[in-house]
Amino acid sequence: MTALQLLFYICAALLAQLTIGIGLAAWRWRRNATSPTTLPFEAGAIGQALAWPGLRDFRVLRRQFEDTLRTQCSFQLAPVDGAPLPPFLAGQFLTFALDIPQPAGGASRPITRCYSLSDAPRPDAYRITVKRVPSPPSRPDLPPGVASNHLHDRVKEGDLLRVRAPSGRFFIDGDADVPAVFIAGGIGITPMMSMLTWCLAQQPGRVLHLYYGLRHGGEHAFKARLEALAAEHPAFHLNVVYSQPAPGDVLGTDHQHAGYVDVALLRQTLPHGRHAFYICGPPPMMAILIPALLEWGIAPQDIHHEAFGPASLAPVQAASGEAGITIATAVDIQFRRSRRTLVWDGQDASLLDFTERHGIAVESGCRSGSCGSCETAIVSGTVRYAVKPDHDMAPGRCLLCVGTPGSALVLDA
Ligand SMILES: Cc1cc2nc3c(=O)[nH]c(=O)nc-3n(C[C@H](O)[C@H](O)[C@H](O)COP(=O)(O)OP(=O)(O)OC[C@H]3O[C@@H](n4cnc5c(N)ncnc54)[C@H](O)[C@@H]3O)c2cc1C
Ligand code: FES
Structure with a gap:
């Protein structure tokens, strides 16, 4: 046998091994998508095997507004190549490379933005939900959010979007014995929708509490879906909290509490015992709630959180000085x-x-x-x-x- 032939056989064997590995992973993912015993780490390992490098083209299958004021729009996305999707861990996000057209026909501007997956994993499609970001009320002179307004105003059903594979370390754990408490502020509901629907399908009987804080009924996203899930699953406890109820909003029907999601409300409504907390909301809510939970005695490893943007930097800045590293000034x-x-x-x-x-x-x-x-x-x-x-x-x-x-x-x- 010549060296060239030997090289050919080695390459063929490696290729066959790779194909079998990916095929097995895909088969397990399709099988497990309907199995009630899929654990997050299993899904994560399969997801890694099927994840794609760089950007992949997705087509927008469907757009749907989730609130009556039409500020939050879901986009259902299917891969153009039709190959199975990695089973992301419920709570993870997608990263989008968007080309934003410039006024007066100038060259489009590339920008990158992340959006959490807002539904449980399925092999054929992903869903994200995007809130339109206006100019800050105190600075109407500033332009409104570039990516969110582009997605709301210009991206239609049938359009293509370039997307990186799911990532992120904010995801649900596999311990069905520990009740989970999901705390969402505004658009922070998106990863919670994913975790909640995953838990209800994969961990039947796990006690789940959702505290969803928002201003009023006009921006209440996924209202009908959440109410239907609460009616269907006795172990799921829905607590919607309006801070500025509108005249037509009915306490006890549209929302269960008035005010804010704070530790006082959690202490009043949660049963005693260990809980795993998952929190995603605007920076002021996170800045108050997380220290308050720690003060209440919740173990740090039971508090999982994600901020949609630079707010995640807060804990980084707070903890100054890492062992063995000098802080550079000039x-x-x-x-x-x-x-x-x-x-x-x-x-x-x-x-x-x-x-x-x-x-x-x-x-x-x-x-x-x-x-x-x-x-x-x-x-x-x-x-x-x-x-x-x-x-x-x-x-x-x-x-x-x-x-x-x-x-x-x-x-x-
Ligand atoms: C992990 C992760 C998950 C996320 N998931 C979601 C999700 O599920 N859904 C969702 O809707 N969002 C999500 N986000 C947020 C999202 O990525 C974007 O940050 C959001 O859509 C705003 O982007 P934008 O381009 O529209 O706004 P930007 O253009 O970034 O503007 C943001 C704000 O800054 C203001 N601004 C503009 N110019 C200036 C200036 N010169 N000085 C000061 N302020 C200025 C704008 O008016 C606007 O209010 C997530 C973020 C992360 C990191
Ligand atoms: S901008 Fe996302 S890791 Fe830095």
């Missing part, structure tokens, strides 16, 4: 591709803020260490993180959005 940061060297003066919360303030173009998405969009190669030096980012970086690379310099740096940006 150090040189060299951007090799941009041919610029700048001085880090400690003014910015992250290397991403620093690069953007100095007009250096870098990609970003979640701005919270989850999506990997801002991953950049380190030529020399060290980057520090006050808490380990969710996204697993390749060796020799850093995440600009949650990193600060640990020394002088040369970055490939």
